[in-house]
Amino acid sequence: MNGIACAHHADRLALGYCAGCGKPLCSTCLVRLSAGNYCEACARTPGHRPVERRAPPRSRLWVVVGAAAAAAAVILLAARLL
Numbered sequence: 001m002n003g004i005a006c007a008h009h010a011d012r013l014a015l016g017y018c019a020g021c022g023k024p025l026c027s028t029c030l031v032r033l034s035a036g037n038y039c040e041a042c043a044r045t046p047g048h049r050p051v052e053r054r055a056p057p058r059s060r061l062w063v064v065v066g067a068a069a070a071a072a073a074v075i076l077l078a079a080r081l082l
Helices: 040-044 058-081
Strands: 031-033 036-038
Touching (some): 031 040
């Protein structure tokens, strides 16, 4: 057998590694979560999983859009006054 063997099943090839502990895992042992692939133990222990990143609030986007619109209005008014 060429490749890395599963940490729990020596006769099976590993498909990936646990994001929590780094163990090589076969398709039977691999637990897929939104934050990545985990072994059963790490999937059940939230402390082993990284904190899922959340998208920045959309209100920040509207602040940028509003600031850009205000800057455009100032530029247009200044151009008319000159």
